[in-house]
Amino acid sequence: PEELFSLIDKVIERSHLLAENRSLKAEIKRRFDPDQMVFSSAKFGRAVELAKKVAPTDANVLIQGESGTGKELIASTIHYASRRNEGRFMSLNCAALTDTLLESQLFGHVKGAFTGAVANHRGLVEEAEGGTLFLDEVGDVSPALQAKLLRLLQEREYLPVGSTKLRIADVRFVAATNKDLEAEVQLGNFREDLFYRLNVVNIQLPPLRERCEDVPPLARFFARKYASRGEQEISEAALESLQSYHWPGNVRELENVMEMAVILADGAAIDTDHLPVKLATESPRSEFALPDENLTLDEVERRFIEQVFRKNGYHKLKTSGQLGIARKTLDRKLQQYGITKPG
Incomplete structure (x- = not known):
């Protein structure tokens, strides 16, 4: 009888845990429901609509925007609106860890891989199996780790630290950065092939x-x-x-x-x-002043884009964000008006 009572207790406890798990998942989904987001602007609305469109797919997504603009919120929304929403949503801040710790957190490690590795450790790629892995501040990943990240995205396979056995990754990747990754590619700080792997769908979040x-x-x-x-x-x-x-x-x-x-x-x-x-003490927003000269709309646009481009230190991502246009549209306008970065 005691064994029977113990078994019944375990079954009841398990059913309570399952019910609690379902309740927590429902609360998380409600929290990250795109329809519950607080905004009224068309700019942020476009980003949300794009997140909704890409959610049902397994395409990699790169979210770009300043710190505090809601990049993780958009990433979470993509996950909970996707067919992977029963899997886990795991987040990793790539800027907060050293290379060794970041690699271990990402891929896991086997016992004895390094000093202090007293047991096998599951990495976030494995923990997020069937779900989504959010790589925040991906622009801060070192060149050495970028190569391993590329293999993960390209071949869907990885090696835990200290292991010789390849593992298969079944996970969707969403990355975010506050850097202009295209500029980082030009400067040689970020791999071009990795950028294109991450940047299948690009979502730009405007600053507040x-x-x-x-x-x-x-x-x-x-x-x-x-x-x-x-x-x-x-x-x-x-x-x-x-x-x-x-x-x-x-x-x-x-x-x-x-x-x-x-x-x-x-x-x-x-x-x-x-x-x-x-x-x-913040000065009130000034009203837009019309130029004294009789300028065409194209000339006004050219001057305005040139000023904003210069004000942002010729940073294309910041300029396109301030103007509320896509990066490709900015490139076209710069070429159309012959606006270039000095030197």
Whole structure:
């Protein structure tokens, strides 16, 4: 009887764990549902639509944008909208680890592979089998590891550190970077063949300063998230200050500001007094000034693109992001107007 009771307990415990696992998966899927994303701008909307279109495929995706723009959110959305959504979504920050640790984290290692390797270790490629592996800040991977990453993407096989037995990878790759990888290729810092393997589908995320219409809904969302009762008013003056700020840290910075504002407001409506001083000292957005001369639309466009290109240090990804156009469109415009980088 005791053995029977023990067996029944184990079956009940297993059923509870399975139910909890299903519940957690459902919550994660709900959290990363594209229809639940908070935005109203057409720029971010285009990125979300592209993520939805590519999700059902197994194509590699490269997400480019500044830090804090939501690259991991888009990557997660791609995974949970894909047919691999029952598998795991694993994330690896390539900039946070040394080469040795990064290789071990990615491919795993066998016992005795190096000092401290006292047991076999499963890498994230194996852990993410049947799911998605998100390689964040992939532009920081060293040339030596880039070669191994290329083999993984190209041949779908890899070697754990210290092993001589090839493993097969059944995983979808989504990568992200805040660097202009095409420029890095030209500089010899990033392999061209790896770039093209990663860049099957390219999604560019605009910085928050270029989609200021998204600031109020995002601010309200974060205020509700951190308010103890789930409701939190924000004054019009505070919203105006939030929209006037240039947000160098993007959405991540806005979330931090709103968390602090909720604490300072202590249940009252959030006002300008509850916002950081830097928001109050930010100069208001200036209205676009028409040129005095009679210029054609093409000439105005040429001058504007030239100024933005120069202002961004001739960085094509940043320039195309600020202009809200595709990188290929920028290349065409630069050629059309004869705009080049000096020297």
